[in-house]
Amino acid sequence: MCGISGLILSNTKGMACPDIFESLGMLQHRGQDAAGIVTSGPNGRLYQCKGNGLVRDIFDENHLRPLVGYMGVGHVRYPTAGSSAHAEAQPFYVNSPYGLVLAHNGNLVNAEELRHFLDHEAHRHINTDSDSELLVNILANNLQATGKFRVNEEDLFNSIRDLFKQCHGGYACVGMITAYGLFAFRDPNGIRPLVYGRRQNGTGYDYMFASESVVLDSLGFTDVADVLPGEAIIVTKHAVSKRHLIQDQIFSPCVFEYVYFARPDSIIDGISVYKSRLEMGEALAEQVLRKLGPDNDIDVVIPVPDTSRVSALQLSYKLNILFREGFIKNRYVGRTFIMPGQEMRRKSVRRKLNAMALEFAGKNVLLVDDSIVRGTTSREIVQMARDAGAKKVYFASCAPPIRYPNVYGIDMPTSAELVAHERTEEQIAEAIGADTVIYQGLEDLVRACRKLRPDITQFDTSVFDGTYVAGDITPDYLRDLENLRNDNAKNGGSAIEKAPETIGLHNSYRPK
Numbered sequence: 001m002c003g004i005s006g007l008i009l010s011n012t013k014g015m016a017c018p019d020i021f022e023s024l025g026m027l028q029h030r031g032q033d034a035a036g037i038v039t040s041g042p043n044g045r046l047y048q049c050k051g052n053g054l055v056r057d058i059f060d061e062n063h064l065r066p067l068v069g070y071m072g073v074g075h076v077r078y079p080t081a082g083s084s085a086h087a088e089a090q091p092f093y094v095n096s097p098y099g100l101v102l103a104h105n106g107n108l109v110n111a112e113e114l115r116h117f118l119d120h121e122a123h124r125h126i127n128t129d130s131d132s133e134l135l136v137n138i139l140a141n142n143l144q145a146t147g148k149f150r151v152n153e154e155d156l157f158n159s160i161r162d163l164f165k166q167c168h169g170g171y172a173c174v175g176m177i178t179a180y181g182l183f184a185f186r187d188p189n190g191i192r193p194l195v196y197g198r199r200q201n202g203t204g205y206d207y208m209f210a211s212e213s214v215v216l217d218s219l220g221f222t223d224v225a226d227v228l229p230g231e232a233i234i235v236t237k238h239a240v241s242k243r244h245l246i247q248d249q250i251f252s253p254c255v256f257e258y259v260y261f262a263r264p265d266s267i268i269d270g271i272s273v274y275k276s277r278l279e280m281g282e283a284l285a286e287q288v289l290r291k292l293g294p295d296n297d298i299d300v301v302i303p304v305p306d307t308s309r310v311s312a313l314q315l316s317y318k319l320n321i322l323f324r325e326g327f328i329k330n331r332y333v334g335r336t337f338i339m340p341g342q343e344m345r346r347k348s349v350r351r352k353l354n355a356m357a358l359e360f361a362g363k364n365v366l367l368v369d370d371s372i373v374r375g376t377t378s379r380e381i382v383q384m385a386r387d388a389g390a391k392k393v394y395f396a397s398c399a400p401p402i403r404y405p406n407v408y409g410i411d412m413p414t415s416a417e418l419v420a421h422e423r424t425e426e427q428i429a430e431a432i433g434a435d436t437v438i439y440q441g442l443e444d445l446v447r448a449c450r451k452l453r454p455d456i457t458q459f460d461t462s463v464f465d466g467t468y469v470a471g472d473i474t475p476d477y478l479r480d481l482e483n484l485r486n487d488n489a490k491n492g493g494s495a496i497e498k499a500p501e502t503i504g505l506h507n508s509y510r511p512k
């Protein structure tokens with residue numbers, strides 16, 4: 001689940017890069033593998049800095065100063081296609097036509113078909129295995145077909161409309177065309193989130209797009225709204241234009257944004273992530289009562305930091321059982337689920353969380369997490385609770401059992417890696433070492449999210465029910481994906497994939 005942002009200032013002599021840099025820091029929880037910024041400076045020159053690492057690893061003052069220009073695009077990456085190579089760090093650039101830059105959050109499910117088309121029919125060279133490079137080339141090819149010397153609004157809208165028909169899957173994108181303007185669009189099902197807002201600056205307005213509203217709040221943008229599914233927005237020095245380009249798809253935002261990905265202080269598609277998590281806690285409390293009964297023997301409710309905190313607090317309130325922070329999080333260790341490789345994820349849980357014996361010794365504890373995916377966290381956590389002296393360990397999850405791969409931008413390509421795959425709740429409890437597991441029901445989860453937007457009739461819930469809203473997801477497709485992206489396959493990257501340099505634009509990043 002990458003994070004994207006784009007900014008165009010009203011003052012064409014200003015520098016967009018400091019705010020884009022700030023935005024990436026606020027989106028870091030969406031991708032920890034790579035970060036990048038491309039700006040459009042004087043005389044239509046593009047400047048980029050991108051590479052593998054956290055935002056703070058990639059950018060310092062020396063890297064930011066050369067990123068001149070009043071307009072730019074930023075990205076933090078969590079790979080879901082291709083590899084973690086430097087060359088796949090975003091934003092992506094293609095020179096023809098016009099000088100085009102794109103940052104992508106999501107995942108395409110017809111990448112092979114697009115790759116074939118770009119090779120055989122469009123005759124475009126694709127230099128990496130990234131699906132985002134395909135996306136930017138499809139857009140470039142559509143623009144090229146207009147045959148115009150300079151881009152205009154109508155041609156850009158038409159090219160994006162065609163892209164909506166060609167590209168299947170999840171994609172929220174922010175891009176720019178040199179010396180022209182910034183643009184953004186969101187896939188016809190609106191699977192991945194994207195918001196925008198404006199900020200008064202002298203006599204004009206700055207415009208910013210971002211994956212999450214927290215960016216816009218913090219940087220002083222107002223009039224925040226969602227880019228709608230199938231909508232494209234173009235912002236130039238002179239005008240802001242919106243167009244709804246495709247209407248026949250069912251809006252299906254990803255429910256996992258509310259469960260785990262997004263920051264609680266973001267509002268996505270009109271739904272406060274924080275409030276949805278309170279609702280999840282409330283509904284999960286009912287499940288606990290159903291499974292363990294009102295006369296249960298739970299002594300204390302303990303959240304698994306960080307994401308589950310909001311829900312766990314509400315659950316304990318509803319159950320009228322003491323809430324305690326039994327696990328202390330090392331604030332310098334990032335999110336474990338989005339780390340590459342199982343060994344790294346497993347070790348990180350121990351480095352990240354430490355159990356305080358005084359909250360566990362001799363007690364029956366109910367641990368609450370937002371989700372159980374591979375079971376990496378829960379397995380370690382349950383053992384840590386037992387080592388700290390817990391008598392019984394119940395484990396409750398704010399999300400239902402995750403049994404199916406994700407194909408729209410969450411790196412869960414392999415059902416066999418999921419702890420709930422082909423296991424009953426009893427078997428899951430055994431696998432993670434808990435006395436009992438308690439899961440949220442899918443209907444309750446959807447209800448928790450819909451409460452503030454009852455008009456959203458459908459969410460992408462594919463990881464829970466195997467129903468895929470976009471693209472033709474056949475068993476063969478899932479089998480190929482599994483072979484390509486299971487943990488073992490990913491660990492065998494080639495020397496070229498790991499090469500430190502990217503080709504293309506002047507790159508101010510130098511590995512330290």
Ligand SMILES: O=P(O)(O)OC[C@H]1O[C@H](OP(=O)(O)OP(=O)(O)O)[C@H](O)[C@@H]1O
Nearest residue numbers: 306307335336337372373374375376377
């Ligand atoms: O079953 P698993 O494969 O372990 O995945 C699920 C866990 O991973 C996530 O935590 P993460 O550490 O990524 O982020 P957080 O600090 O925001 O909770 C999530 O919140 C669960 O705790």
Ligand SMILES: NC(=O)CC[C@H](N)C(=O)O
Nearest residue numbers: 001002079080081105106
């Ligand atoms: N998580 C994402 O949004 C990933 C974007 C894109 N598929 C990549 O792998 O770079």
Ligand SMILES: [Mg+2]
Nearest residue numbers: 304305306307
């Ligand atoms: Mg967690």
